[in-house]
Amino acid sequence: MLLRLAKPVLILPVRNLTKKPKSIITNLNYFKSGKSDGPPFTHFVQIGDPVLKEKSQSVPIEEIKSDAVQNIIQTMVYTLERYDGIGISAPQIGVPLQIIAVQFTKSQLEAWSDKMQQERKMEVIPLQIFINPKISVLDNSQITQREGCCSLHGMSCRISRSSSIKLNALDHNGDPVEVKAKNWTARTIQHEVDHLHGTLITDKMEPGSLVNEYWNVINRRHGDFKLSYQGIKEGPRKWFSSSKFWRASD
Ligand SMILES: [Zn+2]
Numbered sequence: 083m084l085l086r087l088a089k090p091v092l093i094l095p096v097r098n099l100t101k102k103p104k105s106i107i108t109n110l111n112y113f114k115s116g117k118s119d120g121p122p123f124t125h126f127v128q129i130g131d132p133v134l135k136e137k138s139q140s141v142p143i144e145e146i147k148s149d150a151v152q153n154i155i156q157t158m159v160y161t162l163e164r165y166d167g168i169g170i171s172a173p174q175i176g177v178p179l180q181i182i183a184v185q186f187t188k189s190q191l192e193a194w195s196d197k198m199q200q201e202r203k204m205e206v207i208p209l210q211i212f213i214n215p216k217i218s219v220l221d222n223s224q225i226t227q228r229e230g231c232c233s234l235h236g237m238s239c240r241i242s243r244s245s246s247i248k249l250n251a252l253d254h255n256g257d258p259v260e261v262k263a264k265n266w267t268a269r270t271i272q273h274e275v276d277h278l279h280g281t282l283i284t285d286k287m288e289p290g291s292l293v294n295e296y297w298n299v300i301n302r303r304h305g306d307f308k309l310s311y312q313g314i315k316e317g318p319r320k321w322f323s324s325s326k327f328w329r330a331s332d
Pocket of ligand 1: 233273277
């Protein structure tokens with residue numbers, strides 16, 4: 083279980099998201115294009131997108147409270163909720179910065195059988211943002227379990243992870259946080275931190291373990307099956323005061 087938690091993020095400050103201050107962040111190529119349809123996206127980019135192979139840049143502490151970084155964090159949380167995900171990294175919305183968010187809600191937990199909850203030692207994880215995270219392994223005994231990823235939508239494979247870790251990072255206010263995590267929570271954090279190094283589950287998987295989770299449905303429907311990449315529900319729009327930020331197509 084999490085031994086020491088950062089303060090859960092309940093409400094993130096609403097920013098004027100149309101203003102982009104000049105900073106190292108906005109100097110990233112991803113913001114230079116000036117295209118309104120560019121990142122940060124409100125969908126998960128998919129395997130093959132070069133951004134998922136990049137090593138993400140660290141966020142200067144003085145930039146954390148900038149509109150640009152707060153915008154990215156808000157967009158990550160929005161996208162995480164929209165897809166009912168368990169974790170998200172900034173590269174997954176097209177921004178190669180060292181920011182991750184994790185959250186595993188009670189309703190997500192209860193969607194798993196009691197047997198699976200016990201087997202995987204699952205626990206609720208309050209929403210937390212980690213910036214420039216560094217992992218130290220506390221117990222390197224490996225646990226191998228099946229994992230999915232919102233950037234390999236519909237696929238899963240078996241991955242070995244360290245059973246216990248310590249994470250040092252900054253929170254969304256730029257304050258240092260230290261988290262010790264085991265089992266399910268440690269797995270979730272390791273998965274997201276891997277994204278910051280350009281590592282996907284297919285780079286680490288047990289060979290031959292990749293499956294399409296819908297293979298059986300595809301057969302039952304004789305191939306008449308469509309997978310949506312738009313998430314499964316509306317995001318937490320209530321957190322945002324201005325609908326202008328969200329593009330019409332969202
Ligand atoms: Zn992932």
